Amino acid sequence: MTTTEWITDLVLLLLVLRQVREGRLTPRGFILPLAIVAVVAHSYLHSIPTGGNDLVLIGTLVTVGAALGIAGGLFTLVRRVGEDVLVKAGVVAALLWVLGMGSRMAFQLWSEHGGGEAITRFSIEHSITGADAWVAAFVLMALTEVVTRLATIYLRSRALTGALPVLAAQPA
DSSP states (O other), X not given: OOHHHHHHHXXXXXXXXXXXXXXXXXXXXXXXXXXXXXXXXXXXXXXXXXXXXXXXXXXXXXHHHHHHHHHHHHTEEEEEETTEEEEEEOHHHHHHHHHHHHHHHHHHHHHHTTOHHHHHHHHHHTTOOOHHHHHHHHHHHHHHHHHHHHHHHHHHHHHHHTSXXXXXXXXX
């Protein structure tokens, strides 16, 4: 892994620390994680391979990402205090985040340090066309996890307020 990949993976993993502190639901709480995964997607997702069973692999990991994101959003405390909506990731939500982000990091490390032959064998046996399919699957999994988690939190906040929440900017 390159230094940039280490930094990106660690930033995504460490976002959990930001989530376990209770805070107001603000645009920044949505924009920061979306911006990070957008940068990752732009950097690593150059195409979506469609040969062989690539779409099956991609669909499977996107489904896993959606499940982790929705569950993470459901295990995040969302409550209203006056006009503010407060959010705080619970232990389960934090563990799901680490599981999703950590599994991608572990797969990447394994692929570079002894797992390459096993991945190649698996890819051949299951008609996965190559590394680009794996990259697309894991990047789209991360993107889906972040988007579904944020969407779940947003919808839960809307249910609390009875309307679309006003995402107040944080004071400087």
